[in-house]
Amino acid sequence: ETGVTQTPRHLVMGMTNKKSLKCEQHLGHNAMYWYKQSAKKPLELMFVYNFKEQTENNSVPSRFSPECPNSSHLFLHLHTLQPEDSALYLCASSQDRTNYNEQFFGPGTRLTVL
Amino acid sequence: GENVEQHPSTLSVQEGDSAVIKCTYSDSASNYFPWYKQELGKRPQLIIDIRSNVGEKKDQRIAVTLNKTAKHFSLHITETQPEDSAVYFCAAPTGNQFYFGTGTSLTVIP
Numbered sequence: 001e002t003g004v005t006q007t008p009r010h011l012v013m014g015m016t017n018k019k020s021l022k023c024e025q026h027l028g029h030n031a032m033y034w035y036k037q038s039a040k041k042p043l044e045l046m047f048v049y050n051f052k053e054q055t056e057n058n059s060v061p062s063r064f065s066p067e068c069p070n071s072s073h074l075f076l077h078l079h080t081l082q083p084e085d086s087a088l089y090l091c092a093s094s095q096d097r098t099n100y101n102e103q104f105f106g107p108g109t110r111l112t113v114l
Numbered sequence: 115g116e117n118v119e120q121h122p123s124t125l126s127v128q129e130g131d132s133a134v135i136k137c138t139y140s141d142s143a144s145n146y147f148p149w150y151k152q153e154l155g156k157r158p159q160l161i162i163d164i165r166s167n168v169g170e171k172k173d174q175r176i177a178v179t180l181n182k183t184a185k186h187f188s189l190h191i192t193e194t195q196p197e198d199s200a201v202y203f204c205a206a207p208t209g210n211q212f213y214f215g216t217g218t219s220l221t222v223i224p
Contacts (some may be wrong), residue, residue, distance in 0.1 A: 043214040105157040
């Protein structure tokens with residue numbers, strides 16, 4: 001399964017650290033997404049990029065900063081996170097932003113904030 | 115925004131029995147309803163989807179039914195097998211948003 005890759009797979013960081021999550025898709029898609037998956041909660045859509053332009057920011061705190069340099073790469077920059085930010089962060093891509101497109105997910109980054 | 119509710123949160127069935135998971139949604143404008151399966155430690159993957167112009171869609175042992183009037187859709191798995199054990203998520207995208215249900219943890223007991 002190499003369509004959507006994410007690095008690192010696991011990350012432990014302190015509240016004062018700065019780190020970045022990386023996502024790369026090899027499917028030729030034009031839309032990319034960041035989701036947060038916490039225990040016993042629905043998948044929460046954080047950010048949407050379509051043709052490198054951010055189209056959605058679902059009231060995500062500014063300590064999460066996305067970056068999309070091209071249609072194949074997506075980053076999530078993390079700064080001064082809180083313990084409640086610990087979760088699985090999933091990247092996904094789809095052909096474009098319309099809701100009829102299947103979303104292809106990456107394996108996720110398991111983030112622990114100490 | 116859309117409100118997607120999914121039931122049950124956990125479900126255990128004997129191998130060979132059927133499993134049914136139900137989702138309700140609130141936005142009548144929703145017209146596409148996918149189901150994703152997430153095995154333990156793995157990524158969610160689309161297993162079946164339905165559009166609002168049909169009431170039922172079947173793919174081998176899995177089927178999805180849609181009742182637009184009542185605003186609910188269901189996933190049906192027949193002749194369950196141990197490899198069906200996973201968390202299943204429904205979704206009801208609307209507008210620019212992709213709203214997921216809270217997930218159903220299905221365990222198939224051999």
